[in-house]
Amino acid sequence: MRTVTVGTRGSTLALAQTRWVVARLKEEWPETDFRIQTISTKGDRDRASLQSMAARGDKGFWVKEIEDALLQKRIDIAVHSLKDLPTEQPEGLEVSSIPKRVDARDVLIGKEGMKRLAELPQGARVGTSSVRRKAFLRAYRPDLQLLDLRGNIDTRLAALGTPDYDAIILAAAGLIRTEMRHRIDEFLDPDIVLPAPGQGALALETRSDDDLNIEVAYAIHDHTTDDRITAEREFLAGLGAGCMAPVGAHANLKGGMLTLEGWVGAVNGSQVIRATTSGDPAECADLGAELASDMLGQGAQALIDSARE
Numbered sequence: 214m215r216t217v218t219v220g221t222r223g224s225t226l227a228l229a230q231t232r233w234v235v236a237r238l239k240e241e242w243p244e245t246d247f248r249i250q251t252i253s254t255k256g257d258r259d260r261a262s263l264q265s266m267a268a269r270g271d272k273g274f275w276v277k278e279i280e281d282a283l284l285q286k287r288i289d290i291a292v293h294s295l296k297d298l299p300t301e302q303p304e305g306l307e308v309s310s311i312p313k314r315v316d317a318r319d320v321l322i323g324k325e326g327m328k329r330l331a332e333l334p335q336g337a338r339v340g341t342s343s344v345r346r347k348a349f350l351r352a353y354r355p356d357l358q359l360l361d362l363r364g365n366i367d368t369r370l371a372a373l374g375t376p377d378y379d380a381i382i383l384a385a386a387g388l389i390r391t392e393m394r395h396r397i398d399e400f401l402d403p404d405i406v407l408p409a410p411g412q413g414a415l416a417l418e419t420r421s422d423d424d425l426n427i428e429v430a431y432a433i434h435d436h437t438t439d440d441r442i443t444a445e446r447e448f449l450a451g452l453g454a455g456c457m458a459p460v461g462a463h464a465n466l467k468g469g470m471l472t473l474e475g476w477v478g479a480v481n482g483s484q485v486i487r488a489t490t491s492g493d494p495a496e497c498a499d500l501g502a503e504l505a506s507d508m509l510g511q512g513a514q515a516l517i518d519s520a521r522e
């Protein structure tokens with residue numbers, strides 16, 4: 214039997230999504246043996262300085278060590294949360310497969326009586342470290358106290374068991390993939406908090422010259438998800454921004470048309486620039502790039518810079 218080594222971070226979520234990927238691959242390739250190897254990244258080891266790493270333009274803190282393992286042939290396929298993967302891959306590597314996306318929305322989990330965003334009391338304490346979530350939440354409810362809350366899903370859920378937080382905001386996808394969907398109290402309305410580009414989607418990365426493993430990975434590729442996230446990521450790339458920017462993007466396919474919505478917010482909540490475009494899904498990359506230049510024309514750069522300070 215041929216063995217394919219699949220590399221991932223070791224968090225509960227990373228392992229859950231990698232086991233899901235391996236189960237799907239095994240359905241397509243029953244004669245192949247898949248082995249999971251966990252790799253620790255700078256993001257796992259040095260969480261406190263994530264924001265400063267992002268400010269320095271150091272984008273690959275969730276993926277660098279995993280990409281090195283791919284290049285050195287210690288692993289054959291890497292599984293990443295697409296949201297955490299920089300918009301460009303290093304020389305010699307490529308994204309060879311995008312499996313079907315799960316729910317892209319953000320969700321709220323709250324204490325008793327704090328289970329809906331609109332009904333949180335004045336000054337309620339909400340945990341999130343995402344500048345995107347902070348920017349859009351502040352624009353909607355300037356009274357809320359937004360408190361930093363870092364760490365993996367388990368750490369963040371545990372924070373609700375302390376007196377410090379009334380509610381926390383997370384990605385639905387993380388809870389769904391770790392079989393904690395039942396903990397979700399409210400799916401946030403995307404008209405209030407627009408999800409991150411690529412949220413809820415995964416990427417399988419391989420060596421560019423490794424035809425065999427590219428074929429293995431591509432068996433679970435989903436074209437619709439690919440068109441949607443390509444538009445979202447081209448929008449992000451066109452803004453020159455990364456996963457730590459106050460930028461939301463969400464694309465949908467309906468009736469053969471791709472609609473892309475993009476937001477850029479001021480971290481202090483004073484302003485959110487919103488724009489929408491739509492067209493042929495075959496033009497998904499151009500739609501994203503065009504929306505980005507439209508937003509830059511409306512002053513988006515100053516808002517992105519405001520998050521870097």
Ligand SMILES: NCc1[nH]cc(CCC(=O)O)c1CC(=O)O
Pocket residue numbers: 294295296297382383384386387411412413414415
């Ligand atoms: N930045 C960490 C991260 N990367 C991907 C997800 C969620 C799952 C996904 O979007 O696929 C999360 C956690 C979160 O934002 O709550």
